[in-house]
Amino acid sequence: MALEFTTSYVKDTLALFRQFKRLAEAALTQASEEQLLAAIDPESNSLAVIVKHMAGNMRSRWTDFLTSDGEKPDRNRDSEFEEPPATREEIMRLWEDGWSRLFSALESLTDEDLPRTITIRGEAHSVMQAINRQVAHYAYHCGQIVFLAKHFKGSDWKCLSVPRRQSEVFNQRVRAGEASQR
Numbered sequence: 001m002a003l004e005f006t007t008s009y010v011k012d013t014l015a016l017f018r019q020f021k022r023l024a025e026a027a028l029t030q031a032s033e034e035q036l037l038a039a040i041d042p043e044s045n046s047l048a049v050i051v052k053h054m055a056g057n058m059r060s061r062w063t064d065f066l067t068s069d070g071e072k073p074d075r076n077r078d079s080e081f082e083e084p085p086a087t088r089e090e091i092m093r094l095w096e097d098g099w100s101r102l103f104s105a106l107e108s109l110t111d112e113d114l115p116r117t118i119t120i121r122g123e124a125h126s127v128m129q130a131i132n133r134q135v136a137h138y139a140y141h142c143g144q145i146v147f148l149a150k151h152f153k154g155s156d157w158k159c160l161s162v163p164r165r166q167s168e169v170f171n172q173r174v175r176a177g178e179a180s181q182r
Contacts, residue, residue, distance in 0.1 A: 025141040027149035035152040048084035058098030065105040070120035
């Protein structure tokens with residue numbers, strides 16, 4: 001996706017979250033049903049567990065984002081790391097529900113909302129701080145998803161960005177595209 005020039009923090013953050021979501025989905029798509037549930041060691045999380053945790057966090061943080069604490073009283077974070085969803089369909093249902101809540105909350109904001117105060121676990125955050133907290137959190141977990149899926153696929157992995165040893169070819173295509181648009 002081409003970068004859209006903007007000075008709107010909310011608009012730019014939405015674009016970042018959409019990019020994280022696309023990358024992670026492209027990785028999840030490459031993983032087999034078995035790989036979605038596999039952990040590389042007893043202390044690691046499977047792709048399904050990471051998705052379950054992200055979805056639980058998103059439900060808690062983005063539901064009633066401006067009006068209630070971002071850590072909902074009915075959230076059981078520890079359970080997010082146990083009993084992962086058993087099927088791709090269930091995993092993706094949780095995934096879509098979480099992202100839907102995030103996009104719904106963010107799309108309703110304007111940059112004028114950024115200095116407002118919200119709470120997470122009883123601690124005051126500006127709206128911008130709360131968003132930044134989640135940008136970092138979801139980037140971390142989306143990176144884990146890509147890493148694990150790539151690990152499981154090995155040489156069958158289909159690159160999600162510029163393939164190795166293809167940077168110059170990619171750059172030439174970009175320059176040619178820019179030149180043709182002038």
